[in-house]
Amino acid sequence: MEFCEGPCSQRHSASSIRKILKRSCTTAGISKRVTPHTLRNSYATHMLELGVDIRYIQAMLGHRRPETTMIYTHISTHKIQNLPNPLDELVREQLESLPNKEHSNPSNFPLIPGKLWGY
Known part of the structure:
Protein backbone atom coordinates (compact mmCIF):
# COMPACT_ATOMS: atom_id res chain seq x y z
CA MET A 1 0.00 0.00 0.00
CA GLU A 2 1.34 3.40 -0.92
CA PHE A 3 1.21 6.20 1.61
CA CYS A 4 0.76 8.94 -0.96
CA GLU A 5 -2.26 9.33 -3.16
CA GLY A 6 -0.92 10.84 -6.34
CA PRO A 7 2.52 12.41 -6.56
CA CYS A 8 4.20 12.60 -3.14
CA SER A 9 5.61 16.01 -3.96
CA GLN A 10 2.07 17.37 -4.31
CA ARG A 11 0.43 19.07 -1.34
CA HIS A 12 -2.56 17.14 0.07
CA SER A 13 -5.74 18.48 1.62
CA ALA A 14 -6.39 17.96 5.33
CA SER A 15 -9.24 15.54 4.56
CA SER A 16 -7.01 13.53 2.21
CA ILE A 17 -4.35 13.22 4.93
CA ARG A 18 -6.98 12.10 7.46
CA LYS A 19 -8.25 9.45 5.01
CA ILE A 20 -4.72 8.16 4.34
CA LEU A 21 -4.02 8.03 8.08
CA LYS A 22 -7.30 6.24 8.84
CA ARG A 23 -6.65 3.67 6.11
CA SER A 24 -3.08 3.15 7.35
CA CYS A 25 -4.25 2.63 10.94
CA THR A 26 -6.89 0.13 9.80
CA THR A 27 -4.31 -1.77 7.77
CA ALA A 28 -1.92 -1.80 10.75
CA GLY A 29 -4.68 -2.95 13.12
CA ILE A 30 -4.52 0.21 15.23
CA SER A 31 -7.87 0.79 16.88
CA LYS A 32 -6.84 3.80 18.99
CA ARG A 33 -7.86 7.20 17.64
CA VAL A 34 -4.94 8.69 15.68
CA THR A 35 -5.01 12.13 14.10
CA PRO A 36 -2.43 14.06 12.07
CA HIS A 37 -1.90 16.13 15.21
CA THR A 38 -1.09 12.90 17.12
CA LEU A 39 1.63 12.19 14.57
CA ARG A 40 2.96 15.74 14.90
CA ASN A 41 3.14 15.43 18.70
CA SER A 42 4.75 12.00 18.51
CA TYR A 43 7.29 13.18 15.97
CA ALA A 44 8.32 16.13 18.15
CA THR A 45 8.50 13.94 21.26
CA HIS A 46 10.65 11.29 19.60
CA MET A 47 12.98 13.91 18.14
CA LEU A 48 13.43 15.44 21.59
CA GLU A 49 14.05 12.02 23.15
CA LEU A 50 16.68 11.31 20.49
CA GLY A 51 18.52 14.40 21.70
CA VAL A 52 17.58 16.83 18.92
CA ASP A 53 17.86 20.39 20.19
CA ILE A 54 14.48 21.96 20.95
CA ARG A 55 15.32 24.88 18.64
CA TYR A 56 15.57 22.55 15.63
CA ILE A 57 12.27 20.92 16.54
CA GLN A 58 10.76 24.39 16.94
CA ALA A 59 11.89 25.30 13.43
CA MET A 60 10.59 22.02 11.94
CA LEU A 61 7.17 22.54 13.54
CA GLY A 62 7.07 26.21 12.51
CA HIS A 63 6.68 27.59 16.03
CA ARG A 64 7.74 31.13 16.85
CA ARG A 65 8.34 30.47 20.55
CA PRO A 66 10.11 27.48 22.17
CA GLU A 67 7.40 27.42 24.86
CA THR A 68 4.88 26.45 22.18
CA THR A 69 7.11 23.58 21.08
CA MET A 70 7.45 22.32 24.65
CA ILE A 71 3.65 22.10 24.94
CA TYR A 72 3.59 19.72 21.97
CA THR A 73 6.37 17.48 23.21
CA HIS A 74 5.47 14.81 25.72
CA ILE A 75 8.72 13.89 27.45
CA SER A 76 8.81 10.39 28.87
CA THR A 77 9.31 10.04 32.61
CA HIS A 78 11.98 7.39 31.98
CA LYS A 79 14.02 9.86 29.92
CA ILE A 80 13.75 12.56 32.59
CA GLN A 81 14.82 10.16 35.35
CA ASN A 82 17.94 9.22 33.39
CA LEU A 83 19.14 12.77 32.75
CA PRO A 84 22.62 13.32 34.12
CA ASN A 85 22.88 15.57 37.15
Missing part, protein backbone atom coordinates in the same frame (compact mmCIF):
# COMPACT_ATOMS: atom_id res chain seq x y z
CA PRO A 86 25.99 17.79 37.02
CA LEU A 87 26.00 17.96 40.83
CA ASP A 88 26.43 14.17 40.97
CA GLU A 89 29.69 14.53 39.05
CA LEU A 90 30.91 17.27 41.40
CA VAL A 91 30.11 15.17 44.47
CA ARG A 92 31.79 12.11 42.94
CA GLU A 93 34.94 14.11 42.23
CA GLN A 94 34.94 15.55 45.76
CA LEU A 95 34.47 12.09 47.34
CA GLU A 96 37.27 10.63 45.24
CA SER A 97 39.63 13.37 46.39
CA LEU A 98 39.04 12.57 50.10
CA PRO A 99 41.00 9.86 51.91
CA ASN A 100 38.68 6.93 52.82
CA LYS A 101 38.78 7.69 56.57
CA GLU A 102 37.38 11.20 55.95
CA HIS A 103 34.14 9.85 54.40
CA SER A 104 32.84 8.95 57.86
CA ASN A 105 33.33 12.48 59.25
CA PRO A 106 30.28 14.68 58.39
CA SER A 107 32.41 17.85 58.47
CA ASN A 108 34.43 16.46 55.56
CA PHE A 109 31.42 15.62 53.41
CA PRO A 110 31.69 17.59 50.14
CA LEU A 111 28.08 18.83 50.07
CA ILE A 112 28.81 21.32 52.83
CA PRO A 113 28.58 24.60 50.86
CA GLY A 114 31.98 25.93 51.96
CA LYS A 115 33.71 22.81 50.69
CA LEU A 116 31.70 22.31 47.50
CA TRP A 117 31.44 25.91 46.36
CA GLY A 118 34.60 27.32 47.97
CA TYR A 119 33.12 29.92 50.36
Whole structure:
Protein backbone atom coordinates (compact mmCIF):
# COMPACT_ATOMS: atom_id res chain seq x y z
CA MET A 1 0.00 0.00 0.00
CA GLU A 2 1.34 3.40 -0.92
CA PHE A 3 1.21 6.20 1.61
CA CYS A 4 0.76 8.94 -0.96
CA GLU A 5 -2.26 9.33 -3.16
CA GLY A 6 -0.92 10.84 -6.34
CA PRO A 7 2.52 12.41 -6.56
CA CYS A 8 4.20 12.60 -3.14
CA SER A 9 5.61 16.01 -3.96
CA GLN A 10 2.07 17.37 -4.31
CA ARG A 11 0.43 19.07 -1.34
CA HIS A 12 -2.56 17.14 0.07
CA SER A 13 -5.74 18.48 1.62
CA ALA A 14 -6.39 17.96 5.33
CA SER A 15 -9.24 15.54 4.56
CA SER A 16 -7.01 13.53 2.21
CA ILE A 17 -4.35 13.22 4.93
CA ARG A 18 -6.98 12.10 7.46
CA LYS A 19 -8.25 9.45 5.01
CA ILE A 20 -4.72 8.16 4.34
CA LEU A 21 -4.02 8.03 8.08
CA LYS A 22 -7.30 6.24 8.84
CA ARG A 23 -6.65 3.67 6.11
CA SER A 24 -3.08 3.15 7.35
CA CYS A 25 -4.25 2.63 10.94
CA THR A 26 -6.89 0.13 9.80
CA THR A 27 -4.31 -1.77 7.77
CA ALA A 28 -1.92 -1.80 10.75
CA GLY A 29 -4.68 -2.95 13.12
CA ILE A 30 -4.52 0.21 15.23
CA SER A 31 -7.87 0.79 16.88
CA LYS A 32 -6.84 3.80 18.99
CA ARG A 33 -7.86 7.20 17.64
CA VAL A 34 -4.94 8.69 15.68
CA THR A 35 -5.01 12.13 14.10
CA PRO A 36 -2.43 14.06 12.07
CA HIS A 37 -1.90 16.13 15.21
CA THR A 38 -1.09 12.90 17.12
CA LEU A 39 1.63 12.19 14.57
CA ARG A 40 2.96 15.74 14.90
CA ASN A 41 3.14 15.43 18.70
CA SER A 42 4.75 12.00 18.51
CA TYR A 43 7.29 13.18 15.97
CA ALA A 44 8.32 16.13 18.15
CA THR A 45 8.50 13.94 21.26
CA HIS A 46 10.65 11.29 19.60
CA MET A 47 12.98 13.91 18.14
CA LEU A 48 13.43 15.44 21.59
CA GLU A 49 14.05 12.02 23.15
CA LEU A 50 16.68 11.31 20.49
CA GLY A 51 18.52 14.40 21.70
CA VAL A 52 17.58 16.83 18.92
CA ASP A 53 17.86 20.39 20.19
CA ILE A 54 14.48 21.96 20.95
CA ARG A 55 15.32 24.88 18.64
CA TYR A 56 15.57 22.55 15.63
CA ILE A 57 12.27 20.92 16.54
CA GLN A 58 10.76 24.39 16.94
CA ALA A 59 11.89 25.30 13.43
CA MET A 60 10.59 22.02 11.94
CA LEU A 61 7.17 22.54 13.54
CA GLY A 62 7.07 26.21 12.51
CA HIS A 63 6.68 27.59 16.03
CA ARG A 64 7.74 31.13 16.85
CA ARG A 65 8.34 30.47 20.55
CA PRO A 66 10.11 27.48 22.17
CA GLU A 67 7.40 27.42 24.86
CA THR A 68 4.88 26.45 22.18
CA THR A 69 7.11 23.58 21.08
CA MET A 70 7.45 22.32 24.65
CA ILE A 71 3.65 22.10 24.94
CA TYR A 72 3.59 19.72 21.97
CA THR A 73 6.37 17.48 23.21
CA HIS A 74 5.47 14.81 25.72
CA ILE A 75 8.72 13.89 27.45
CA SER A 76 8.81 10.39 28.87
CA THR A 77 9.31 10.04 32.61
CA HIS A 78 11.98 7.39 31.98
CA LYS A 79 14.02 9.86 29.92
CA ILE A 80 13.75 12.56 32.59
CA GLN A 81 14.82 10.16 35.35
CA ASN A 82 17.94 9.22 33.39
CA LEU A 83 19.14 12.77 32.75
CA PRO A 84 22.62 13.32 34.12
CA ASN A 85 22.88 15.57 37.15
CA PRO A 86 25.99 17.79 37.02
CA LEU A 87 26.00 17.96 40.83
CA ASP A 88 26.43 14.17 40.97
CA GLU A 89 29.69 14.53 39.05
CA LEU A 90 30.91 17.27 41.40
CA VAL A 91 30.11 15.17 44.47
CA ARG A 92 31.79 12.11 42.94
CA GLU A 93 34.94 14.11 42.23
CA GLN A 94 34.94 15.55 45.76
CA LEU A 95 34.47 12.09 47.34
CA GLU A 96 37.27 10.63 45.24
CA SER A 97 39.63 13.37 46.39
CA LEU A 98 39.04 12.57 50.10
CA PRO A 99 41.00 9.86 51.91
CA ASN A 100 38.68 6.93 52.82
CA LYS A 101 38.78 7.69 56.57
CA GLU A 102 37.38 11.20 55.95
CA HIS A 103 34.14 9.85 54.40
CA SER A 104 32.84 8.95 57.86
CA ASN A 105 33.33 12.48 59.25
CA PRO A 106 30.28 14.68 58.39
CA SER A 107 32.41 17.85 58.47
CA ASN A 108 34.43 16.46 55.56
CA PHE A 109 31.42 15.62 53.41
CA PRO A 110 31.69 17.59 50.14
CA LEU A 111 28.08 18.83 50.07
CA ILE A 112 28.81 21.32 52.83
CA PRO A 113 28.58 24.60 50.86
CA GLY A 114 31.98 25.93 51.96
CA LYS A 115 33.71 22.81 50.69
CA LEU A 116 31.70 22.31 47.50
CA TRP A 117 31.44 25.91 46.36
CA GLY A 118 34.60 27.32 47.97
CA TYR A 119 33.12 29.92 50.36
